[in-house]
Amino acid sequence: MKYFKFILFILALSSVISCGSDDDICEKGEGTPRMKITFKKDNKVTKIDNVKIFVDYGSKIVTLGTFSQVDSVFVPLRVDESPYTDIYVKTITQEDSTRVRISYTTKSIYVSPGCGVKRNYENVNSVLSAPNSLKSVEQGQNFIENEDKTNLFFNF
Numbered sequence: 001m002k003y004f005k006f007i008l009f010i011l012a013l014s015s016v017i018s019c020g021s022d023d024d025i026c027e028k029g030e031g032t033p034r035m036k037i038t039f040k041k042d043n044k045v046t047k048i049d050n051v052k053i054f055v056d057y058g059s060k061i062v063t064l065g066t067f068s069q070v071d072s073v074f075v076p077l078r079v080d081e082s083p084y085t086d087i088y089v090k091t092i093t094q095e096d097s098t099r100v101r102i103s104y105t106t107k108s109i110y111v112s113p114g115c116g117v118k119r120n121y122e123n124v125n126s127v128l129s130a131p132n133s134l135k136s137v138e139q140g141q142n143f144i145e146n147e148d149k150t151n152l153f154f155n156f
Contacts, residue, residue, distance in 0.1 A: 031111075031115060031118050032076075032079055032118045032119045033118075033120070033121075033144050033145060033146050033147050034074040034075055034076045034077070034144075034147055035074070035075045035076075035077055035102065035121070035124070035144055035151045035152065036072055036073075036074055036140075036147055036148075036149065036150045036151055036152075037072060037073050037074075037075055037150070037151065037152045037153075037154055038071060038072040038140070038150040038152070038153050038154070039051070039070070039071055039072065039153075039154050039156060040138070040153050040154065040155045040156070041155070041156050043155075045071055046071060047069045047070060047071045048067070048068075048069075048070065048071070048091075048156060049068055049069065049091075049092075050066060050067070050068045050091060050092035050093075051066070051067050051068075051070075051073075051089060051090070051091055051092075052065070052066045052067075052089075052090045052091070052092065053065065053067065053073060053075065053087065053088070053089055053090075054087070054088040054089075054090070054097065055075060055076070055085060055086070055087055055088070056085065056086040056087075056088070057078055057085070058078060058080060058082060061088070066092070072150065074147060075087060077102065077104070077121060077144075079106075079119050081106075083103055083104065083105065084101050084102060084103040084104070085101075085102045085104075086099055086100070086101050086102075087099070087100045087101075087102060088100075089133075089134050089154065090133075091133040091156075093133075096130070096132050097132075098128065098129070098130060098131055098132050098133070098134040099128075099129045099130065100126055100127070100128050100129075100134075100137055100152075100154075101126065101127045101129070102124065102125070102126050102152075103123075103124075103125050103126075103127070104121040104122065104123055104124045104125070104144075105121070105122050105123050106119050106120070106121055106122075107119070107120045107121075107122060108120075120143070120144060120145050121143060121144040122142075122143045122144075123142060123143070124139075124141075124142045124143060124144060124151055124152075125139070125142070126139065126152055133156055134154055134155070134156060135155045135156060136155040137152055137153065137154060137155070138152070138153035138155060139151075139152065139153075140152055140153060
């Protein structure tokens, strides 16, 4: 009976110890980072009343939403082998969307068994086509490793 209790105790202890570790969950911002876009008006960071943002992910154009009273947004870029992502920006009063093409090179980095591989973006550049309410685009940090720094400034 003593051995049975001892074996049962060892089995219970080993099952508790073998439970998942921190590598099982990707929750500390270790995944693929999004691009941070900050809004400016008259060369000052400002909150925009209403702006609608769409992203072309290759298979379809996805609406990220309508944002009001925000000074920045986070936009996920494509994670396939495409060297660019098209972002469409539209104010509520403006009928035509403005396309901003974000070009980059990607670098894949292994994070952990739970997170897998994340993509970092390097040599980030942007080209504005047919400006409407969005007048110009300024370059910020030209690589994306995390979501701390602004990568693009949209001038309205």
